[in-house]
Amino acid sequence: MKDFTFDAYRLYLKTIQSTYKHILRFDEYLRLGRKPVSFAMIRHDIDRRPLKALRMARVENEMGIRSTYYFRVKPHVFKPSIIKAIKRLGHEIGYHYETLSDAMGDHASALKRFRQNLEMLRLYSRIDTICMHGRPFSPHNNLDLWRNPETRSRLTTNYRILGEIYLDIDYHDIAYITDTGRNWDQKRSNKRDVVDTNVLASLKNGMGLFHALKNKRWQKIIFQIHPERWSENESEYFIQFLNDTCVNLVKKVL
Ligand SMILES: [Zn+2]
Numbered sequence: 001m002k003d004f005t006f007d008a009y010r011l012y013l014k015t016i017q018s019t020y021k022h023i024l025r026f027d028e029y030l031r032l033g034r035k036p037v038s039f040a041m042i043r044h045d046i047d048r049r050p051l052k053a054l055r056m057a058r059v060e061n062e063m064g065i066r067s068t069y070y071f072r073v074k075p076h077v078f079k080p081s082i083i084k085a086i087k088r089l090g091h092e093i094g095y096h097y098e099t100l101s102d103a104m105g106d107h108a109s110a111l112k113r114f115r116q117n118l119e120m121l122r123l124y125s126r127i128d129t130i131c132m133h134g135r136p137f138s139p140h141n142n143l144d145l146w147r148n149p150e151t152r153s154r155l156t157t158n159y160r161i162l163g164e165i166y167l168d169i170d171y172h173d174i175a176y177i178t179d180t181g182r183n184w185d186q187k188r189s190n191k192r193d194v195v196d197t198n199v200l201a202s203l204k205n206g207m208g209l210f211h212a213l214k215n216k217r218w219q220k221i222i223f224q225i226h227p228e229r230w231s232e233n234e235s236e237y238f239i240q241f242l243n244d245t246c247v248n249l250v251k252k253v254l
Helices: 006-019 026-031 050-062 080-088 107-122 142-146 149-157 206-214 234-253
Strands: 039-046 068-071 092-097 129-132 175-178 220-225
Touching: 006 039, 006 050, 006 206, 006 220, 026 039, 026 092, 026 129, 039 050, 050 068, 050 080, 068 129, 080 092, 092 107, 107 142, 129 142, 142 149
Parallel strands: 039 068, 039 220, 068 092, 092 129, 175 220
Antiparallel strands: none
16 A cells, blocks of 8 residues: 555554544643543644645544644635535644744734734634644744743733644653654654654654554654645655655755
8 A cells, every 4th residue: 555645544544543542632632631641643734735634634534533734824725615614524723823934033023914814714713722834945933933921921811822732732752753754754854843752753664654553652642644745546646756755855955
């Protein structure tokens, strides 16, 4: 079976489902007072191709799985009908923000845009959690928007946000498994999307990932998946493969 296809994704989900009793959305996790000793959380960053996200959301729904979809507020991603459809399938919608890089590092303007975009998203869904978009080619790190403690406290008080998932989750004992760079190796092609963890979750390939999940190598996992990379048929698979290979080359040069 080819990796990065919907068939492979179904297999990973099935394996996670059979091994982890708790599959939590990020809002559910942040609301829990006492966290379970073992759990899985599935997170999707919708950087582009929102329709693909909807298809993946349906796959999960058919399997009885609920996850979290972080949407950018950009014309090619912000599609209200898709956002509403994913929400109706039982998934959480979050905000994948990038207003500091949009505002070229100007904090006041970035905060204003953040509030406006959040309000726009909230026209179509409840939004409880947010997650920065790590724009690889921008000099600005969007997490810096919350560097000032006063601004950060506004997140809960003014914007009614439960948490920024890079800042408000303690990752030290969580395996962070991500498809960034179209591989399962934490150390490659991963410029900004990194968390501070003691758990090494670098795998050679999809087979390695499958066995690790099946044998429950980790008690806690975050499975971070970009739907746009996953194909539903063979020809789409090769186009996506070439595309990701090019992006990785550019990142390497940078
Ligand atoms: Zn992103």
